[in-house]
Amino acid sequence: MSYNFKTIRPVMPAKDMINVILSKTQRKTPTVVHPGYDISRIRGFYMRKVKFTQETIHEKIDAILQDFPKLDDIHPFYADLINVLYDKDHYKLALGHVHACRNVIDNIAKDYCRLLKYGDSLYRCKMLKRAALGRMCTTLKKLTSSLNYLDEVRKHLSRMPAINPFERTLLVTGFPNVGKSSFVNNITNANLDVQPYPFTTQNLYVGHTDYNFVRWQVIDTPGVLDHSLSERNPIEMQAITALAHLKACIMFFLDISETCSYSIDQQIALFKDLKPLFKNKPLLLVMTKIDIKKFEQLDPIDQQKLQDVIQSENVFYSQLSNKSGEGIAQVKEKACGLLNEWRQNLKPEQLTGGNPNLLREESILQGVYIAQPKRVNQNRMPVIPQVIGKLNRPTLKDVQEQNGGAGVFSFPLQEHFLLENPDWKYDAVPEIMDGKNIGDFVDADILQRLEELEKEEEMMDQAEIEDPEEDAREEMLLNTRDQINKKREMIKEEHHMKMKQQVKLHRPNLEDAKEDFAKKGIDTTFLEQRAQKFAAKKVLQKQKRQQQSSDDSDDNDMDIEGNDRNQRKGRDALSRSRSRLREISRSRSRGNKKVLTAQEQAMERMSKKIQRRRRNEAKAGDGDTKIDCKMPKHLFTGKSGIGKQSRR
Structure with a gap:
């Protein structure tokens, strides 16, 4: 069973949570209420807001509360x-x-809903709602420090490696700077940071490897x-926790x-100090950095001390060098073999912690028998088919490099020439000009072709x-x-010459008007009369x-009397024109009024209806x-002070 702490959702600060909750209440609940409504409707309006917020x-x-792990329910590690x-x-x-604040907010909502049942006016119900939301927000503000702490814990948990306490595990421990991270990098794909100074590794890191087709x-x-347990810092305590709880x-x-x-x-003293944590677990003592000094090159006293530890504690030992790679595979194989032997003596329920998937896998693996064929000592060389050899031949680019x-x-x-005889591929061809020789220009039948x-x-x-006849015909065609x-020209x-740049306007004539009116069902007799x-x-x-132009030509020869007569004619014409103007300016209600047909009246009403919206909106x-x-003055005048408007 592995725990995925990356699924824990971010924890919002208290202020952000208040803003999110109040804005959600405003968006998800009704916002319009009037004093004229029935009092039960007003009470329900504000009770809904209080309950929704809660x-x-x-x-x-x-x-x-559900995202964060409960310490009593998870693995002791x-x-x-x-x-x-x-x-x-x-x-x-x-x-x-956080849990206590949730209960307090639930009780606040319950109390104020009880009070809202007895609200006798819109104002009183509104004030009760406002007080309820205010007390809820005040309670949330008290969670500021707790929420910030939980968010920091979430960030750190999400960066922790996913360690499965029930999986086959190799646990590397020892003094700082003894080659632990280098060994993990050599046998896994962890890619840990390795430096020549101590305490480079300050957290638990996990890598994965394969052994006997099983993941480790x-x-x-x-x-x-x-030093003593009380003097160890949190960095060292992580290693102690892993040693104590992981099988x-x-x-x-x-x-x-x-x-x-x-x-x-000092290293032997630490080994003896950690001995209680090694109880009932397979143990392998690994001697590192043998490329600098081998076990045989040690002082006899140090060799004897190490031999005493190995014999007294009954532990297995091995040697390796991370720099040269000597002994790494043997150490890995020995450690995995020790753990497999130890796990065979345990029941599947002890190894899997009750997980049904792991229990089924472990029971199948323990029931598998690995058969060894006879004559294992016989050396059998690998047989590689010839087809694979052809597939792996070097390419032209490889040959070039x-x-x-x-x-x-x-x-x-x-090499790639296709000739009748392959022996001709590498024959020297004499070149004369442009890569051609004289053989390219020789033709045995050249005389016959010339004839x-x-x-x-x-x-x-x-x-x-x-x-001559053909010439005459050709001249006629030309x-x-x-x-x-x-x-054509x-x-x-x-x-x-006939083309003009201006567009010709279509001027409707009488025939066009008659066709248009006939389509609309209007009588066209009055158009013809007009x-x-x-x-x-x-x-x-x-x-x-024409007559006036002829009179003007005669007036040039007339005397003064003629001029007086023309002046009188002008005055008479002016008076007649003024009388006509007065007749035109009279009200149209006087005299005969044209009677419109039903179709004309309908068309007139329709045109007025179309123009009505344009007249009302004063649109061109x-x-x-x-x-x-763009900015009405009554909406943008003055300043809005702090606390003047209650938008919620």
Whole structure:
């Protein structure tokens, strides 16, 4: 069973949570109420807001309480690790504070809903709602420190490695700077940071490797110093927690070269100090840095001390060098073998912690029998098919890189020539010009082809004898072509002269108007009468202008009496024109009024209806989208002080 702490959702600060909850209440509940409503409707309006706020807060806090792990329900390894890193008491107090605030907010909502049942006016109900939401927000503000602490715990938990306490595990421990991280990097893909100074590793790190087709996890622990448990810091306590709770093969690394700044005696003392944590677990003593000093090169006293520890504690030992790679595979194989032997003596329920998936897997693996074939000592060389050898042949690019690279090595193109005889591939071909030799220009039948070409030329010459009739016909065709071209040019010029840049406007005539009215079902007799009247009027006006022009020519020869007579005529004409103007300016209600048909009245009503919206909005047309006043003064005048408006 592995715990995925990355799924814990972020914890919002108290202020952000208040803003989110109040804005959600405003968005998700009705916002309009009037004093004229029935009092039961007003009470329900405000009770709904109080209950909705309480439910939203309850959901937010429940999510926090459910996401964070409960120390009594998780594996003891994780419970102690959380205690080491974050202080178990502080962690429980923070979650308890959040849980208590949830209960307080539930009671506040219950009390104010009871009071709202007896509200006798809109104002009183509103004040009760405001007081309820205010007390809830005040209670949430008291969670500021607890929520901040829980969010920091969440961030740290999400960065922790996913350690499965029931998986096959190799646990590496020892003094700082003895080569633990280098060993983990060599057998896994962990890619840990390795430095020549101590305490590079300050947390637990996990890598994974395979052995006998089974996945194993390798845990790198921080360095442990030799002092009492109370003096150890949280970094060392992480390693102590892993040693105490994980059912793993303990690999104690001992630097026999003493380049880690700790002597062999100090390392043996630490081994004996941690002995209670190694009880009932497979143990492997690993001597590191043998590339600097081997076990045989140690002082006899140090060799005897190590031999005494190995014999008295009945532990297995091995040697390796992370730098040269010597002994790494043997150490890994030995540690995995020790753990497999130890696990075979345990029941599957003890190894899996009750997890059904792990229990099924472990029971199957323990029931598998690995058969060993006879004559195992016989050496059998691997057989590689010839097809695979052809597939793995070097490419032209590989050959080029092996022989000096591009620009130094040129490919032998003759290898790919397809000739009748393969022996001709590498024959030297003499070059004369442009890569061709004389053989490319030699033709055995060249004389015969020359005779055929000469005969063909003679036949063409005979066919080209001049024919006078043909010349006349050709001259006639040329003249006809010239005439056609001249005609085309004249047509183009005439068309160009007729073209105008201005667009011709369509002026409707009487026939168009009659067709339009006929489509609408309107009688067109009055149009014909009116057109005749206008035509007669135009004729009279033309005759009058002609007569006036002739009178003007006669007036040049007249005397003063004639001038007086013309002046009187002008005054009479002016008086007549004024009388006509007065008649035109009279009210249209006087005299005969035209009676409209039913269809004309309907069309007039429709046109007025279409123009009504445009008149009401004072628009110049459908395309008029102008906004005269973009900032109305009554909305943007003055200042809004703090606390003047209650938007919630």
